[in-house]
Amino acid sequence: MKHTISVLLQNKPGVLSRVTGLFSGRGFNIESLSVAETLDSSISCLTLVTRGDEAIIEQITKQLHKLIDVIKVTDIGDSEYVEREMVLIRVKAEAQTRAEVLRVIDIFRGKVVDVSPKSYAVEVTGSTSKVQAIIDILKPIGIQEIVRTGTIAMARASKK
Amino acid sequence: MEKINGSQAIIRCLQEEGVKIIFGFPGGAIIDLFDALMDSDITNVLVRHEQGAVHAADGLARVTGEVGVALLTSGPGATNGVTAIATAYSDSIPMVILTGQVPTALIGNDAFQEVDIVGITRPCTKHNYLVKDAKDLVPTLREAFHIARTGRPGPVLVDLPKDVVAKMIDFPEKKPIRMQTYQPNYEPHQGQIEKACKKILKAKNPVLYVGGGVILSNAHEELTELARKLNIPVTMTLMGLGGFPGSDPLSMGMLGMHGSYAANMAVANSDLLIAVGARFDDRVTGRLDAFAPHATIIHIDIDPTSISKNVKVDIPIVADCKFALTAMNTWFNTSSDFNREQVAASHEPWRATIDGWALKHPMTYIDEGEIIKPQFVIQKLDELTHGDAIITTEVGQNQMWAAQFYKFNRPRQWATSGGLGTMGYGLPAAIGAKMAFPDKTVVDVAGDGSIQMNIQELATARQYNCPVKVVILNNNYLGMVRQWQELFYNKRYAGTVMDITPDFVMLAQAYGAVGLRATKTSEVEAVLKEALATDNTVIMDFVIAREECVFPMVPAGKATTEMLLV
Numbered sequence: 004m005k006h007t008i009s010v011l012l013q014n015k016p017g018v019l020s021r022v023t024g025l026f027s028g029r030g031f032n033i034e035s036l037s038v039a040e041t042l043d044s045s046i047s048c049l050t051l052v053t054r055g056d057e058a059i060i061e062q063i064t065k066q067l068h069k070l071i072d073v074i075k076v077t078d079i080g081d082s083e084y085v086e087r088e089m090v091l092i093r094v095k096a097e098a099q100t101r102a103e104v105l106r107v108i109d110i111f112r113g114k115v116v117d118v119s120p121k122s123y124a125v126e127v128t129g130s131t132s133k134v135q136a137i138i139d140i141l142k143p144i145g146i147q148e149i150v151r152t153g154t155i156a157m158a159r160a161s162k163k
Numbered sequence: 164m165e166k167i168n169g170s171q172a173i174i175r176c177l178q179e180e181g182v183k184i185i186f187g188f189p190g191g192a193i194i195d196l197f198d199a200l201m202d203s204d205i206t207n208v209l210v211r212h213e214q215g216a217v218h219a220a221d222g223l224a225r226v227t228g229e230v231g232v233a234l235l236t237s238g239p240g241a242t243n244g245v246t247a248i249a250t251a252y253s254d255s256i257p258m259v260i261l262t263g264q265v266p267t268a269l270i271g272n273d274a275f276q277e278v279d280i281v282g283i284t285r286p287c288t289k290h291n292y293l294v295k296d297a298k299d300l301v302p303t304l305r306e307a308f309h310i311a312r313t314g315r316p317g318p319v320l321v322d323l324p325k326d327v328v329a330k331m332i333d334f335p336e337k338k339p340i341r342m343q344t345y346q347p348n349y350e351p352h353q354g355q356i357e358k359a360c361k362k363i364l365k366a367k368n369p370v371l372y373v374g375g376g377v378i379l380s381n382a383h384e385e386l387t388e389l390a391r392k393l394n395i396p397v398t399m400t401l402m403g404l405g406g407f408p409g410s411d412p413l414s415m416g417m418l419g420m421h422g423s424y425a426a427n428m429a430v431a432n433s434d435l436l437i438a439v440g441a442r443f444d445d446r447v448t449g450r451l452d453a454f455a456p457h458a459t460i461i462h463i464d465i466d467p468t469s470i471s472k473n474v475k476v477d478i479p480i481v482a483d484c485k486f487a488l489t490a491m492n493t494w495f496n497t498s499s500d501f502n503r504e505q506v507a508a509s510h511e512p513w514r515a516t517i518d519g520w521a522l523k524h525p526m527t528y529i530d531e532g533e534i535i536k537p538q539f540v541i542q543k544l545d546e547l548t549h550g551d552a553i554i555t556t557e558v559g560q561n562q563m564w565a566a567q568f569y570k571f572n573r574p575r576q577w578a579t580s581g582g583l584g585t586m587g588y589g590l591p592a593a594i595g596a597k598m599a600f601p602d603k604t605v606v607d608v609a610g611d612g613s614i615q616m617n618i619q620e621l622a623t624a625r626q627y628n629c630p631v632k633v634v635i636l637n638n639n640y641l642g643m644v645r646q647w648q649e650l651f652y653n654k655r656y657a658g659t660v661m662d663i664t665p666d667f668v669m670l671a672q673a674y675g676a677v678g679l680r681a682t683k684t685s686e687v688e689a690v691l692k693e694a695l696a697t698d699n700t701v702i703m704d705f706v707i708a709r710e711e712c713v714f715p716m717v718p719a720g721k722a723t724t725e726m727l728l729v
Contacts, residue, residue, distance in 0.1 A: 065468040071310060
């Protein structure tokens, strides 16, 4: 099962390697990982996507929590949440395919952020499955390079 | 506020924490701290290898319950300490390791004797720090001690760049430490306690399975009270020995790979397993699906990650063992459901079954006349020290025989590398223990292989007038690996034959210690007596039955009921 885990941690040197070292040392896998400061610059938020059965996810969250620099660990999948990922795609765009590429970008509500005579650089944001979908569609046309941010996620606010 | 330099501030922190003895080995990056130590009342023990320093601090920590402190230099000094740090981490021993580091301006430049020790020790410390700003020195040191000794204890490393400890700083006043991100939970959940106690009352065949957590949390009295109150048989892990009196009729001895027949049979046939401060290590459980297959499992542990890590737990209690056992004792003392005589009587058939197992296959060995049996040496040692010596061990057969045949009746008289299994642990740990308790008899039970891994510490023992006794069970083999080769590798003794072993009697003499040897069973007692009566470091070389095996043995990956017996 795929799980998205959000970790609040002290923004200190070496903290990220404590987290990644924990995963490699204990044989847990990381599918994606993204980290940046929160509103409070002394605290970082790390979102990671991992896979495992219930017992493994329980160990992952407990082991993360055991790290001294970790403030809070949330398995976001336990509640309603929104997740987003951004991708930058450099796709071949020559005379005969330019129009088609633009149409696809439009359908995915993407943006062209760089243009060259033979390619477009495209920015698309959405759920991981949406990002994967545009990659799959553009692949036959000719993707030259992609960069993905990895998933970030946030629990939905209470409706009450 | 008065200004002092960083080194003096660190020494003052150590004094604040009650540190009396530290173990160290100097080098360029840590000279300032050694210099400041000279003006303090802290005894600085100069070891002969950094691994020895950290093991000695570990030995001191295990027998006293205090935080052990080691002081190493940068680069190779620090890396030499890593095995011993990992040893302490595996067994949850409270320690603070201070390492020198190159000046901050040189960090990252591949400077002389520079190594990223914080990076290297990240997975084998409870936490670690690189102090880059002198004003952080004192708060960091205080936090390091706090983390080392609270919760599930463990080693904490503090890396100290040379320029940082040379700066002049104010010494801040000590305030209670409150960390936003680290608040270990000591108190048990009362609902879980009640659930566990009610379950215990329903059990017909309960077993208490006790680990090192009972010793770390000083819960032996509460445990003993619970076991006796409810008439529940007790088995201990290697780390738990001494947590319950070994000579008590309720004690089944150690369980697991080299545990007693009775203990392993009892666990396998139990309907309730009460794990207290133990972590279901593979050496304890054997094949997981055959471990305590009929039992409901209650697990008390202060570390939530230990719960349901290897074995699914039915009633978890995340708490300090002492707090949890106290709460259980209180529940039984005040519950109207609990009738002591009735419960005790209801467990008598179970105890009779266990006694039957113990009688059928006791912890034993075959007497071979004048050929010295290692088990006999340990039995004699137990007898002559009245079971009251502090015993440290190396790792391998020597360790298992010591665990099986010495009757540990109190906590903190036993220091052995359980989790990591570090050969070379015993001698420096014995020195640490003896420095802490100069009036106690301290014996390192060793093999001829493992004693050579930190034999240089004999000089430390001599220099500090630290008369530890070393029992070498000498078979000219790396005996435990040889035993596996005999049993599972068609007797192909690859890399386990020690054709050349030093003459340990002469070696002892070379260090100014006393060397004694026994080659016949009839000489064993006299050698032990002479060694124990000698006010000097003594090496006893017992030339034992060469191919003696440790039994019972559960082959790796087998069920614990599938024991090879004597």
